[in-house]
Amino acid sequence: MRHAHTVDQVRAAEADLMARLPEGTLMQRAATGLAVAISNFLGHSYGARVVLLVGSGDNGGDALYAGEILARRGAHVTAILLSDKAHEAGIAALTAAGGRVHPADGSSTPATAPSSTRLAGAAGEARWEEAIAGADVVVDGIVGIGGRPGLKPEALAVVQVAVDHDVPIVAVDMPSGVDVDSGETPAEHVKAAFTVTFGTHKICHLVDPAAAACGPVHLVDIGLELPPAAVSAIQDADIRDLYPVPHGESDKYSRGVLGLMAGSAQYPGAAVIATSGALAGPIGMLRYVGPDEVATAVRAAHPEIVAGEGRVQAWAIGSGLGDELDVAKVRELLMSEIPVLLDADGLKALDDSGDHNAVLVTPHAGELARLLGVARKVVEAERLKYARQAAERYEVTVLLKGATTIIAAPDGQVRVSSNATPWLATAGAGDVLAGLCGSLLAAGLSPLDAGSVGAYLHGAAAQLASADGPLTAMQVAGKVAEATRLLLDLA
Ligand SMILES: NC(=O)C1=CN([C@@H]2O[C@H](COP(=O)(O)OP(=O)(O)OC[C@H]3O[C@@H](n4cnc5c(N)ncnc54)[C@H](O)[C@@H]3O)[C@@H](O)[C@H]2O)[C@@H](O)CC1
Numbered sequence: 001m002r003h004a005h006t007v008d009q010v011r012a013a014e015a016d017l018m019a020r021l022p023e024g025t026l027m028q029r030a031a032t033g034l035a036v037a038i039s040n041f042l043g044h045s046y047g048a049r050v051v052l053l054v055g056s057g058d059n060g061g062d063a064l065y066a067g068e069i070l071a072r073r074g075a076h077v078t079a080i081l082l083s084d085k086a087h088e089a090g091i092a093a094l095t096a097a098g099g100r101v102h103p104a105d106g107s108s109t110p111a112t113a114p115s116s117t118r119l120a121g122a123a124g125e126a127r128w129e130e131a132i133a134g135a136d137v138v139v140d141g142i143v144g145i146g147g148r149p150g151l152k153p154e155a156l157a158v159v160q161v162a163v164d165h166d167v168p169i170v171a172v173d174m175p176s177g178v179d180v181d182s183g184e185t186p187a188e189h190v191k192a193a194f195t196v197t198f199g200t201h202k203i204c205h206l207v208d209p210a211a212a213a214c215g216p217v218h219l220v221d222i223g224l225e226l227p228p229a230a231v232s233a234i235q236d237a238d239i240r241d242l243y244p245v246p247h248g249e250s251d252k253y254s255r256g257v258l259g260l261m262a263g264s265a266q267y268p269g270a271a272v273i274a275t276s277g278a279l280a281g282p283i284g285m286l287r288y289v290g291p292d293e294v295a296t297a298v299r300a301a302h303p304e305i306v307a308g309e310g311r312v313q314a315w316a317i318g319s320g321l322g323d324e325l326d327v328a329k330v331r332e333l334l335m336s337e338i339p340v341l342l343d344a345d346g347l348k349a350l351d352d353s354g355d356h357n358a359v360l361v362t363p364h365a366g367e368l369a370r371l372l373g374v375a376r377k378v379v380e381a382e383r384l385k386y387a388r389q390a391a392e393r394y395e396v397t398v399l400l401k402g403a404t405t406i407i408a409a410p411d412g413q414v415r416v417s418s419n420a421t422p423w424l425a426t427a428g429a430g431d432v433l434a435g436l437c438g439s440l441l442a443a444g445l446s447p448l449d450a451g452s453v454g455a456y457l458h459g460a461a462a463q464l465a466s467a468d469g470p471l472t473a474m475q476v477a478g479k480v481a482e483a484t485r486l487l488l489d490l491a
């Protein structure tokens with residue numbers, strides 16, 4: 001897993017470590033990692049044109065010290081101060097290494113800047129706009145974990161010049177302006193080509209919409225000792241750890257039997273597609289329960305299935321169920337010992353009485369909004385918050401679908417999966433996911449593991465099916481086995 005911590009957790013860990021190290025050590029570690037990442041990105045340091053956007057805090061300090069390192073390796077480094085306050089020692093270090101310092105108001109000397117700044121500003125001739133327009137890279141050291149969401153007008157104006165001239169922006173710790181602890185982006189923010197962060201990931205690196213503004217995230221180890229993560233992102237290696245691989249003693253029953261209630265006269269295809277997803281998962285057998293004509297269609301597409309009720313280890317209920325939903329029956333199943341996955345129409349059977357065993361629900365933002373009685377766009381803007389809220393209120397594990405899929409358990413654990421391709425946003429893709437996650441539940445995984453492994457395999461299969469082009473839901477299902485094989489290293 002890739003772990004993310006809250007700002008409070010990071011500050012506490014930093015305070016612990018700083019108490020044991022000489023002053024400035026952590027910032028030097030951060031700045032060195034940042035300088036290395038920038039020079040790797042550029043392919044060279046000598047002669048590179050680097051512009052630093054420097055805010056009032058230590059995030060700007062990181063940028064200034066990284067600028068110093070790059071300047072000593074022959075880069076032309078210009079710092080633009082966006083605040084009257086800036087990291088004085090960092091400014092002194094940069095100017096001593098030959099870097100230039102400008103205020104953002106177009107003059108060459110900030111009236112209230114430290115004396116070291118004024119000297120350097122007088123030496124620097126180029127106006128800041130020209131410096132940005134001609135830069136190979138702009139370093140966003142405006143704000144870090146101490147930042148409030150949004151950019152002040154002067155910062156926005158400077159960032160806009162970089163955007164207008166297509167200059168890539170490297171975010172220090174995170175793109176300035178995003179909400180660090182929620183991944184929300186309620187106001188203007190930087191959109192980075194990549195992000196260099198320190199000590200641990202922060203929630204904004206893993207949760208959209210902020211995650212999308214980070215680009216690839218490089219983690220620099222600065223030696224922090226951290227508590228359990230607030231949010232974790234599932235990775236390739238986690239599939240090897242969590243996937244229920246059959247062994248010599250396995251038979252079709254012990255591998256798990258899934259009961260599927262999906263499809264209707266109106267949406268018969270959903271049952272066929274969900275079955276494809278389920279059979280591509282780890283179960284030994286699938287029992288389809290639904291209208292005869294849909295069962296016939298499912299059997300025609302998948303002769304492996306068994307139609308009709310029988311013993312199962314989990315239920316997947318809801319994809320394309322339409323008017324076939326039998327709320328009383330579903331509620332009865334929810335109260336049994338058997339884990340249940342609820343998707344699409346099946347979500348209508350959920351109540352917040354807490355009278356149920358292990359439940360995984362798989363809504364998209366619109367369905368989650370209906371469950372919580374809020375507008376869809378509100379959920380889209382605060383995805384983590386609402387996934388957690390629904391998990392707590394309904395006492396179920398919530399898998400919120402989207403470019404980044406969030407899986408929130410009622411005990412507060414949160415995982416994310418972000419390996420999907422936008423081509424996956426196609427009708428029926430959710431049915432494949434419901435079948436696959438149901439299959440993992442039936443094979444014995446907890447709702448949290450079933451949701452996170454299912455979402456990750458679904459994303460990996462979509463990448464294989466897409467190869468950067470269009471795909472259909474059935475093609476995604478058709479690639480789940482190959483994705484699983486690759487991730488389990490059985491290829
Ligand atoms: N604490 C440490 O030991 C380390 C901190 N590091 C760096 O320090 C950063 C945190 O530094 P700080 O705590 O100084 O906080 P920031 O550098 O995030 O800046 C906070 C300052 O910015 C102002 N501010 C807040 N929101 C703003 C906005 N939207 N627009 C403009 N100004 C705004 C605040 O008034 C405050 O003075 C980290 O993100 C990381 O880059 C690293 O050097 C690693 C070690």
Ligand SMILES: Nc1ncnc2c1ncn2[C@@H]1O[C@H](COP(=O)(O)OP(=O)(O)O)[C@@H](O)[C@H]1O
Pocket residue numbers: 364400401402403404405420421422423424425426427428429430431432433458
């Ligand atoms: N922009 C996106 N990038 C990557 N994956 C996405 C994106 N939008 C949606 N998805 C994924 O596509 C699937 C769509 O599921 P869903 O909305 O339930 O569709 P349907 O109900 O038609 O099957 C989900 O797995 C979701 O996570």
Ligand SMILES: [K+]
Pocket residue numbers: 059140141142143144171172173174175176
């Ligand atoms: K930043």
